[in-house]
Amino acid sequence: MSVLRGSARPEFTTPVLVIGGGAAGLVAALAAAELGAEVVVLERDALPRGSTALSAGLIPAAGTRWQRALGITDDAASFAEDIQKKAGHAADPRAVAAITQAAGSTLEWLADRHGLDFSLVHDFDYPGHRHRRMHGLPSRAGAELMDALLTATGRAGVTLLTGATATQLYANERDAVRAVILSRPDGSTELVGCEALILACSGYGGDTTLVAQHIPELAQAVYFGHAGNRGDALRWGEALGAATRHLSGHQGHGSVAHPAGILVTWAVIMEGGFQVNQFGQRFWNEASGYSEAAAVVLAQPGGVAWNIFDARIAGIARQFEDFRQAEAHGVILTAETPEALAQRIGLPALELPPAEGTDAFGRNWSATLPLATPFHAVRVTGALFHTQGGLVVDEAARVLRPDGRPLPNLFAAGGAACGVSGPLASGYLSGNGLLTAVVLGRLAGQAAGRLTG
Numbered sequence: 001m002s003v004l005r006g007s008a009r010p011e012f013t014t015p016v017l018v019i020g021g022g023a024a025g026l027v028a029a030l031a032a033a034e035l036g037a038e039v040v041v042l043e044r045d046a047l048p049r050g051s052t053a054l055s056a057g058l059i060p061a062a063g064t065r066w067q068r069a070l071g072i073t074d075d076a077a078s079f080a081e082d083i084q085k086k087a088g089h090a091a092d093p094r095a096v097a098a099i100t101q102a103a104g105s106t107l108e109w110l111a112d113r114h115g116l117d118f119s120l121v122h123d124f125d126y127p128g129h130r131h132r133r134m135h136g137l138p139s140r141a142g143a144e145l146m147d148a149l150l151t152a153t154g155r156a157g158v159t160l161l162t163g164a165t166a167t168q169l170y171a172n173e174r175d176a177v178r179a180v181i182l183s184r185p186d187g188s189t190e191l192v193g194c195e196a197l198i199l200a201c202s203g204y205g206g207d208t209t210l211v212a213q214h215i216p217e218l219a220q221a222v223y224f225g226h227a228g229n230r231g232d233a234l235r236w237g238e239a240l241g242a243a244t245r246h247l248s249g250h251q252g253h254g255s256v257a258h259p260a261g262i263l264v265t266w267a268v269i270m271e272g273g274f275q276v277n278q279f280g281q282r283f284w285n286e287a288s289g290y291s292e293a294a295a296v297v298l299a300q301p302g303g304v305a306w307n308i309f310d311a312r313i314a315g316i317a318r319q320f321e322d323f324r325q326a327e328a329h330g331v332i333l334t335a336e337t338p339e340a341l342a343q344r345i346g347l348p349a350l351e352l353p354p355a356e357g358t359d360a361f362g363r364n365w366s367a368t369l370p371l372a373t374p375f376h377a378v379r380v381t382g383a384l385f386h387t388q389g390g391l392v393v394d395e396a397a398r399v400l401r402p403d404g405r406p407l408p409n410l411f412a413a414g415g416a417a418c419g420v421s422g423p424l425a426s427g428y429l430s431g432n433g434l435l436t437a438v439v440l441g442r443l444a445g446q447a448a449g450r451l452t453g
Helices: 023-034 065-069 076-086 093-114 142-155 208-214 232-239 290-298 311-317 321-328 338-345 432-452
Strands: 002-005 012-019 039-043 134-136 159-162 165-171 177-183 189-199 250-257 274-276 304-310 333-335 375-387 398-400 406-412
Touching (some): 012 432, 023 142, 093 142, 093 432, 189 232, 290 375, 333 338, 338 375
Parallel strands (some): 189 406
Antiparallel strands (some): 250 375
């Protein structure tokens, strides 16, 4: 992936060009098209899925009508405080303010303008959120979110070119991108001109060299993101002189069924479940967060752990398509007593948490119900989902130089942009990934549409 200098003669030109057909790219395309811009989206896959389709498809937002309908009083300022608390106050406060203030209106715009059937996850809490603010489509699956966005972009007249991998950019002496070279599966190439370029091709989680460089603790982890996330946006931005920030930031997850490779929702933990290692021993405060759980679980013998929960919790988790798939694959094991469960999963015994109070790891059990028969277990490992560092952007998702000046016509959203999680896995607040994908996507599309209008 490189940036070429000089003039180019594109085969066709579009006002707004988007690289990446995941949630960030499709939302950006919808926002730009709404302003009357002609938009072309380049997607390397035959069917756009991206990391979005691998997620639960949940987007946090504060002060929404779905919250109000359930009597939840919330606002962008509280949301921003929660993001900064989890990130150790390392996130750019201007970016946090812009994103949290626009999140609610973005979801309502997607619902009202484009028919996305959002509802609030109202029956359990996510770590770090003081209110219930996760919104998703009925199946609670990222694949449904992708399908809905693809339907919306089709209705909006957005041109989607699939099987089109962007390989090189053409930029002039002012670092304005004027064309993109794309390659086709048959080896042919095309040159597409543009007035504004939006990078929505995510981060670098699929590039083992970059992961080893920036996140060495997860260099051997299962990668649970899209294989196409190879750091293209990062490399292009750096070649154009863009600033980068928090490249060590990432979202991990400590609850991927092993070896089945199915995400098991962290609701099984937050509702009163716990984790033990191969000796049946608890080893940390599971309520800290699922992102930091990845490295903690990988540090256990064999790099695996067992999630222990009960039938009540399984009933809550069953609203997620991934959990239903895990049950269908037979990886959720059941027994009537803790002793029988330990025997079934091959552990010497199960170290049970206290029924109430705070344990030695600092987890408070007073707000959760004690586990009751029947008991369930699933073997899990740690995984890298996506990176959170990237190109520095402003409140309009414009890519910035190190001195704070914006590049002439370059925008970034989702994993291509520096997120709001700071430099550590522990800084990831649930939903930060899709939050910056969807909200920065809309902001980028609006700014690109205005630039070319």
